[in-house]
Amino acid sequence: MKDFQLGEFEEIVLLTVAILNDEAYGVSIKQEIEERLKRSVSVGALQSALRRMESKGFLISNLGEASSVRGGKRKRYFNITDLGKKALAYARDTRNQLWDAIPDFVLKMI
């Protein structure tokens, strides 16, 4: 299932887009991640991940309204596609499988 492969950061971005549902555009995604995960995100890394996942088909985007704070530039809203959802589910499944495979006594020590 190579097609569903997600990087760690990609996965976070994809999940955040899903959380924000219809309200996901550059700034909101960035803030959401920064707030929830307490890590700083550079615009470059975020945009690069978004475009990469768009080209893989996990995301679709469309241009929205412009506003004056944005210097009259339109927002680009991102939405998760079915393929994206599958990729998330696949990522979760593989994690779960691995978690399940860990012997109990190992986890107790943590």
Next chain:
Amino acid sequence: MIAPPKFANRILETFCREEYLEDIQGDLEEEFAMKAPASTLKARIWYFLEVLKLLRPNLIKHFQPFIHLIHDTTMFRNYLKIGFRNLTKYKSSTLINVLGLTVGIAAFLLIALFVKDEISYDQHHLHAEDVYRLTVKNFDQDGSLSRQWAFASAGHAQRFKSDYPEVTHAVRFFPWAFPDLRIGERVFPGEMVVFADEDVFDTFTFPFIIGNPESAFDEVKSLVLTESSAVRLFGSDWQSKDILGKSIELSRDGMEAPFQVTGVMHDMPEQQHFHFEYLAPIQFVEQLFGKNAMNNVTGNYNWLTYLRLQPGTNPEIIEDRKDEFFDKYVGKTSNGLPAKDGYDFELQPLTSIHLHSNLEGEIESNGSIEQIYIFSIVGILLLLVACINYMNLATSQFSRRMKEIGVRKVVGARKISLIHQFLTESFIINFVAFPLAIILAWLALPYLNDFMDKTLSLDFIQNVDLFAGLIILMLAVTLMAGLYPATFMAKIHLLQALKGESAIRSNKWNFRYWLVTFQYAVTIGLIFTLAVIKGQMQFINNSDPGYQKDQIVHLWMSNKIQNLEVFKYELLQHPDINKATYASRVPTGRLADSWGASFFRNDSAEQVNFRLPFILADEDFLSTFEIPLIAGENFSKNMNMSQDSVGYYLINRTAAEALGFSNPRDIVGKKLSYGNYNDQQLRAGRILGVTEDFHFESLHSEITPMIILKDDWKTRKICLQVDTKDISSVLEHIESTWAQFDMESSPQYRFLDEIFAEQYQAEERLSTMITAFTMMAIFIGCLGLIGMVGFIISTRYKEIGVRKVLGASAGSIAMIIAEQFLILVGIAFVASIPIAYYFMSGWLNDFVYHVNISIWFILLPALVAMTITVFTIGYQTLKASMINPVECLQDE
């Protein structure tokens, strides 16, 4: 509302893909607006950094020009055709362009060859990374470094190897006595046979032609030759002679030993910091001297020593053990002080020796890293200046191409295709200039080799890297030189282009002016550098070293000559030989021998706590070298320290001052003990006289205290003061006299003024190289100026006409044009002099005695630059100022 930084936005707009630009920029601005109220500055910095972080492969535009260049062959062919037409149509500007680039590239190429050669020293050894040279530092009693030797003592290598597991191999090299080699009846006198430990072939990589390194040193009396020594001994057809196992007799001082040839190596490559032609096992020397004689760990620094460490070992680990080492093997020295305070080791990485090491007794003269830096900077600057030249000339032609550009645009040429077109032209020029530059470099190479003592070659077949490098360089120069003119031309507005030149404003400050300023700055900087170097050379030549250097011949003594008195007497029989003196060392040499001393002040002895080096000389030393005696008396003939067990001392003025006597008369007759004679005793005696200071060593170093002893046990040289009118008869006399005393060898003599000049050979070379580079920079710069002034005149043609109509004189018009350039010279001057000043004062500080950078050194470059400018632009300017206004004011 606060706007985000414009510059950052410009970057974003240039690089970001168009389809992403709008929303990404919007996101950034939105977030910027959130951050700005807290701190505008922080927000702006944040914005800028975020933009830089956005430059990722999948977000930036594809770089277009190349893709088109490859796909668009139809247009490309057209560009070539038009390019060729233009180049042949405007022959003079093509010629100027090609010449400028050729000179710049040739200079860069030569410098690159030189630098590459210099930095490749000793890299060819397989274990080069792990091999270090063991050097020894000696400290004076006051704790200051007295000398650092390139050599170590005989006992070091083996102890290092046995005591420290990190040291896997240790090699000593020792050239013993220059024996005569005999094969049957033929004798080869005084060959430099170097004796080495058997680890030598595991430490260094010396490929064998015949024989093999593992077994070459199995027998004590083995001899490994190199290709050239094999040719010398056995003739050029040695390979057909089966010389392995042939016997060669080594003889010196009545000792004879038969050695067997066990191998022939390739000649040691040029890029190695030592070159030996014969290697033999060091056990032979050990047997000769006895093991004990080769056990010392201090003094007798004659053994070039290399250690190979385990891969990745930090050499400091070994250096840090020096206290332990000296405590174990020496303990206390003869004067009761712990040896560990008087000595230290430094391990020099093999590959850095050539450029970074300049120690006492270097086996060959090394390069210098400063020189590499200077040459590299100058080479890059010259290449840049040549590129700038092209930029200037190409843009200044634009008025001729205006209509062509206009028509192309009307027909539908996009900006990018115009850029391709002009880049193609830049490529054509480079394509012509490069082969010419290679030819020029090839022609100049023998001179450079001769002058810098190198064997550089421009051999493309053996050196594929060089060829690849040149191709890359050619593309780089094409882009560097062509990109600005190309974008400049392509940016011209369609309507302006069709209307013709008059619409272009050219007298405002634009990029081209900065380019010319840069050229001026380089030229002015180089002229300044040259002036300082020449000034210092002049200073050296004119400065009085304090002794007679011009009429002195000195001879190395042979140990066959026993009766020194008679030999000297015989030499003096020639009417043109005025004076003669024996000395252990001669001015222009180094003051390398130094012993302990104690000085008696009011009857109590006190140790002399500064370095007081000595030479041995006889009573004629001062008169031969014409060194004035400022107090006391000279030696008399019958004094001899070894025989009399009394010290006879002369000291120099600095030594008297260092001992606390500002008036040299007061120290005469004071008691001094000096020396480390074979009985380990200081020789008590009196200071007979004080000499004026003289520069025994070169002007790089300060005049240090020194002492002259009257003794003859180590007088290696005899110096003759001669009349140089009929020098050949003097030399004949020397040779015939020598022959009476020593039949076997012939005298080796040198003139002191030659050796004096050699002390400054590095500076002399630098001076000549910088002269050549400055000439090139000026030449290229002048070419650029010619183009530039043509450009200015052509754009201000109408202005000149109007001014003339209104009554301006030819002179004032010439002034308007020249003025611009003089302003540029001014700016360049202000920009470049501080930088050049900084570098050159650093260079001058290498000399303890140096010329001061006076105001003339600073003004001269500006004056030269202005004069050259006026002469270069003079003709065109005058021609322009004398035009008939009717000609330039009538329009179509």
